Amino acid sequence: MADNVCQKEHKKEIMAVHDAMDVLSGKWKISIISSICYYNKRRFSDILNDVNGISNKMLSKELKDLEINQLIKRTVLDTQPITVQYQLTEYGMTLKTIINDLTDWGIRHRKVIIGDKKI
Amino acid sequence: MADNVCQKEHKKEIMAVHDAMDVLSGKWKISIISSICYYNKRRFSDILNDVNGISNKMLSKELKDLEINQLIKRTVLDTQPITVQYQLTEYGMTLKTIINDLTDWGIRHRKVIIGDKKI
DNA sequence: CGGCATCCTTCTGGATACTG
DNA sequence: CAGTATCCAGAAGGATGCCG
Numbered sequence: 001m002a003d004n005v006c007q008k009e010h011k012k013e014i015m016a017v018h019d020a021m022d023v024l025s026g027k028w029k030i031s032i033i034s035s036i037c038y039y040n041k042r043r044f045s046d047i048l049n050d051v052n053g054i055s056n057k058m059l060s061k062e063l064k065d066l067e068i069n070q071l072i073k074r075t076v077l078d079t080q081p082i083t084v085q086y087q088l089t090e091y092g093m094t095l096k097t098i099i100n101d102l103t104d105w106g107i108r109h110r111k112v113i114i115g116d117k118k119i
Numbered sequence: 120m121a122d123n124v125c126q127k128e129h130k131k132e133i134m135a136v137h138d139a140m141d142v143l144s145g146k147w148k149i150s151i152i153s154s155i156c157y158y159n160k161r162r163f164s165d166i167l168n169d170v171n172g173i174s175n176k177m178l179s180k181e182l183k184d185l186e187i188n189q190l191i192k193r194t195v196l197d198t199q200p201i202t203v204q205y206q207l208t209e210y211g212m213t214l215k216t217i218i219n220d221l222t223d224w225g226i227r228h229r230k231v232i233i234g235d236k237k238i
Numbered sequence: 239c240g241g242c243a244t245c246c247t248t249c250t251g252g253a254t255a256c257t258g
Numbered sequence: 259c260a261g262t263a264t265c266c267a268g269a270a271g272g273a274t275g276c277c278g
Contacts, residue, residue, distance in 0.1 A: 010158060013222045014170065016221075016226045020222075021149050021150065021225075050130060051133065059261095076260090081259045082259055082261095083259060098224060103136050105139050109138055163241080178241090179240080180271090199239095201240065203241090
């Protein structure tokens, strides 16, 4: 019964997290957003280079997803040949905190893996 | 050239994010961590209930992954019948910030979807 | 209760080639 | 350059049943 004090409606929070992950999950999305985020403006081929191991097909698809979810904006530049630039939208920028936290955590995590993993 | 000022080694950061997502990606992992995080201690069947739509097979697998990555700790309680309790490790708790941010963002994101989405 | 094994379908995503 | 299309292997993951 004492325990019950803490048993509020956490389901709401858990579903919120799941909603967030719905948009952000996938092997690549967060990395792509990071790339665009860190460079502010970024072209297709640059992102292809930033994100280690991604194929153009995947990049294309993921970018489309992110655009649909209004996290990034696509701009076709009238150069020769054509170039396309991706940026975060205002809304996408609200992810910056998360990106930073994840970067931070990722750096620490790699250390833990290297230092701790048996195998 | 002026642009070059900002073109430092962002690849490191992007890879860090990717590393983080390596451990956290998948449809369910973050939700599972949230469940355990918000309740502090949580049993298998409770998590199964918290995380909407997950199957026991998936939950089992994901929990094992998280345990291997030392994010959660599994404790078998000597009850009848057996119960198993999951908690975040010290290390897992370093994710709390991220979880909170994601929760926050997820709540706002849902509003954007509902308010803005056509179709 | 917690969780593994099996079957089977769906989705993911790489390789390659082609277009504007 | 920035994609799109096709082909196809393999992974993800649901349903169900069994076991300690």
